[in-house]
Amino acid sequence: MGTILEVQDLKKYFRTPRGMLHAVDGINFKLEEGQTLGVVGESGCGKSTLGRTILHLLDSDGGKIIFDGKDITQMTKKELKESRKEMQLIFQDPFSSLNPRMSVSELIAEPLKLFREYSKPEINNKVSELMEVVGLAERLSNAYPHELDGGRRQRIGIARALALDPKFIVCDEPVSALDVSIQAQILNLMQDLQEEKGLTYLFITHDLSVVKHISNQIMVMYLGNTVELADHEELFKNQYHPYTKALLSAIPMPVVGRKKEKILLKGEITMPIDPKPGCRFAPRCPYACEECHAKDPELVEVTEGHYVACHKVKEINHL
Amino acid sequence: MQDSFLDIKDLVIHYSTADGEVEAVNGISFSLNKGETLGLVGETGAGKTTTALGILRLVPNPPGKILSGEINFEGRDLLKLSEKEMRKVRGNKISMIFQDPMTSLNPVITVGDQIVEAISQHYKMPASEAVKKACEMLEKVGISAERFHEYPHQFSGGMKQRVVIAIALACNPTLLLADEPTTALDVTIQAQVLELMAELKNELNTSMILITHDLGVVAEVCDKVAIMYAGEIVEIGTLEQVYNNTGHPHTEGLFGSIPDMESKEKRLHPIQGLMPDPSNLPKGCSFAPRCPYKTDKCEEQNPESVELESGHLVKCWHCINKK
Numbered sequence: 043m044g045t046i047l048e049v050q051d052l053k054k055y056f057r058t059p060r061g062m063l064h065a066v067d068g069i070n071f072k073l074e075e076g077q078t079l080g081v082v083g084e085s086g087c088g089k090s091t092l093g094r095t096i097l098h099l100l101d102s103d104g105g106k107i108i109f110d111g112k113d114i115t116q117m118t119k120k121e122l123k124e125s126r127k128e129m130q131l132i133f134q135d136p137f138s139s140l141n142p143r144m145s146v147s148e149l150i151a152e153p154l155k156l157f158r159e160y161s162k163p164e165i166n167n168k169v170s171e172l173m174e175v176v177g178l179a180e181r182l183s184n185a186y187p188h189e190l191d192g193g194r195r196q197r198i199g200i201a202r203a204l205a206l207d208p209k210f211i212v213c214d215e216p217v218s219a220l221d222v223s224i225q226a227q228i229l230n231l232m233q234d235l236q237e238e239k240g241l242t243y244l245f246i247t248h249d250l251s252v253v254k255h256i257s258n259q260i261m262v263m264y265l266g267n268t269v270e271l272a273d274h275e276e277l278f279k280n281q282y283h284p285y286t287k288a289l290l291s292a293i294p295m296p297v298v299g300r301k302k303e304k305i306l307l308k309g310e311i312t313m314p315i316d317p318k319p320g321c322r323f324a325p326r327c328p329y330a331c332e333e334c335h336a337k338d339p340e341l342v343e344v345t346e347g348h349y350v351a352c353h354k355v356k357e358i359n360h361l
Numbered sequence: 362m363q364d365s366f367l368d369i370k371d372l373v374i375h376y377s378t379a380d381g382e383v384e385a386v387n388g389i390s391f392s393l394n395k396g397e398t399l400g401l402v403g404e405t406g407a408g409k410t411t412t413a414l415g416i417l418r419l420v421p422n423p424p425g426k427i428l429s430g431e432i433n434f435e436g437r438d439l440l441k442l443s444e445k446e447m448r449k450v451r452g453n454k455i456s457m458i459f460q461d462p463m464t465s466l467n468p469v470i471t472v473g474d475q476i477v478e479a480i481s482q483h484y485k486m487p488a489s490e491a492v493k494k495a496c497e498m499l500e501k502v503g504i505s506a507e508r509f510h511e512y513p514h515q516f517s518g519g520m521k522q523r524v525v526i527a528i529a530l531a532c533n534p535t536l537l538l539a540d541e542p543t544t545a546l547d548v549t550i551q552a553q554v555l556e557l558m559a560e561l562k563n564e565l566n567t568s569m570i571l572i573t574h575d576l577g578v579v580a581e582v583c584d585k586v587a588i589m590y591a592g593e594i595v596e597i598g599t600l601e602q603v604y605n606n607t608g609h610p611h612t613e614g615l616f617g618s619i620p621d622m623e624s625k626e627k628r629l630h631p632i633q634g635l636m637p638d639p640s641n642l643p644k645g646c647s648f649a650p651r652c653p654y655k656t657d658k659c660e661e662q663n664p665e666s667v668e669l670e671s672g673h674l675v676k677c678w679h680c681i682n683k684k
Contacts, residue, residue, distance in 0.1 A: 084547040084548070084549060084550075085547055191635060192405075193635070221404040221405050221574060222404070222574060222615060222618040222619060222631075223404060223614060223615065223618045223631045223632040224404075224631075224635075225618065225631075226617070226618035226619075226620075226629035226630070226631030227631045227633075229620070229629055230628060230629055230631065233627070233628070248547060248548065250548070250622075251619065251620040251621070251622050252620055254620060254622055255620035255621075255629070256620075278622065288549060289548060289549060291552075292548040292549045292551065292552035293548055293577065293622070294551075294555075294575060294577030294578045294580060294581045295577050295580060295581075295622065296576035296577045296579075296580050296604070296616065296619055297580055297604070298580055298600045298601050298604040298605060304552060304556070306549075306552055306553055306556060307549045307552075307553075310517050310519055310520075310550060311547070
């Protein structure tokens with residue numbers, strides 16, 4: 043299987059009254075077909091902006107997004123609309139991402155109508171097929187979103203994303219708003235769909251246990267930069283970046299009597315407005331030295347397939 | 362246990378709505394000793410928050426009503442107190458931390474004044490002394506007293522939650538009800554806030570009821586845990602009893618739904634189906650429609666709690682691990 047998506051030095055800045063906000067600042071990765079890349083980070087690290095910029099819902103300010111061999115940033119409007127069929131988005135909040143005045147079947151039919159390629163009976167067939175695929179009962183087709191619980195609403199969101207047979211789906215915190223038992227049902231559904239249809243996912247979340255479960259590769263973001271990128275098992279075995287270490291140690295584990303050594307970070311995530319050169323994590327980093335405050339660290343391969351952006355990675359980890 | 366300091370017996374809270382009687386809390390009983398922390402775990406709509414509001418007698422009435430039960434707190438039944446006496450308990454002896462720090466603070470009053478307000482409600486002291494006490498509280502939760510005159514919008518989410526904690530602890534309460542105090546926060550901030558709460562709780566010897574849906578948080582903070590489902594406590598016991606010796610199928614389902622960080626299992630084992638509508642609960646065991654172990658008996662009779670070990674109660678006809 044080949045590379046379906048390649049992102050090179052992607053940048054997205056926002057103009058704010060206080061200066062340029064570097065929301066996504068030089069992200070690079072490759073995604074193989076049928077695989078899942080998990081993007082983790084705290085609120086404000088730019089993970090949702092990354093997802094939206096890749097889909098070109100937000101114009102990028104630099105870099106390339108090569109999807110299926112073509113650079114999306116250079117496409118005309120018409121080409122872009124065509125490529126939208128291949129790339130879809132599942133939203134975080136199933137409560138606000140569905141039009142409350144459309145019934146379930148109308149909601150699922152909407153993307154199909156948009157491309158005017160299907161006749162009415164075809165659309166109806168397709169809708170009932172999609173409802174079955176995502177596990178929505180036939181009787182719900184005339185129900186409205188407010189009558190349904192969060193799990194079922196998220197299933198509508200998934201059905202809408204699948205309607206045009208995409209190859210690639212950006213999942214922006216698709217299970218964060220759901221209870222654990224419902225969350226598990228949706229995660230299982232997404233995995234089944236991936237296997238059946240060979241989908242590729244970019245899975246954005248702040249929940250590390252979910253990302254470990256569903257991803258093949260994991261990228262950890264901090265203030266618009268990639269700090270660590272590795273295979274999912276490798277990342278949970280060896281964390282080389284001090285931020286990843288702290289992030290993993292902060293997860294409460296549902297096991298009794300195992301007191302982990304917690305690395306408590308001082309301070310909070312700031313905003314990358316007109317950032318000065320230097321590691322963006324340095325102000326909170328226990329190992330920060332002069333070099334960290336002066337020079338941007340580059341993402342380097344530390345062990346095979348394991349990339350880390352830290353000046354002191356060798357010292358900290360005795361590599 | 363005569364000496365337990367909070368003892369709840371058969372608490373029943375219903376809401377009367379246009380769609381019928383919503384049975385939010387159906388006869389729950391538990392007790393808590395001084396300095397102990399109980400984790401109250403359950404899915405959305407299990408009745409966790411209603412239980413906490415019931416203890417404070419803050420269930421919105423109408424439509425809500427505490428129908429029966431006893432809440433014995435430090436030797437008095439809270440349900441028998443007059444409204445005036447109850448006001449002396451709230452915020453003073455028992456205080457509450459709410460889930461969303463963004464909405465539980467008043468946006469047009471400085472954080473310092475909000476702490477002073479809590480103190481001067483319950484203690485007669487000169488204003489200057491109350492301000493001094495408020496500054497102490499701010500320092501205690503890790504906020505510099507210089508920020509006394511700032512407004513909530515100038516604080517980040519984690520900082521706001523610290524202010525809420527400072528207000529809750531300002532009068533040295535003996536019981537703290539924390540309703541999902543860290544759900545709205547990022548993990549690294551959650552770790553900071555949990556650490557702070559544990560420290561202050563030990564320092565002030567406060568008992569705590571921690572409401573959450575995160576079994577990981579419970580494992581780190583609590584001594585005892587109660588699992589709620591459809592308004593009932595289906596399993597209660599010490600951490601070891603519930604986590605290592607799970608008795609109820611619903612608890613088992615909750616554990617099966619959490620992606621395990623260590624195992625390599627590819628599939629999760631969630632509970633099938635959805636929680637029943639609390640205005641239309643099934644006749645027998647309320648978990649029966651989703652239970653993989655159910656029999657005819659489960660659908661007809663509501664099970665009694667069985668004591669597996671001392672203090673480990675399970676409300677099920679077929680406890681998974683009958684010894």
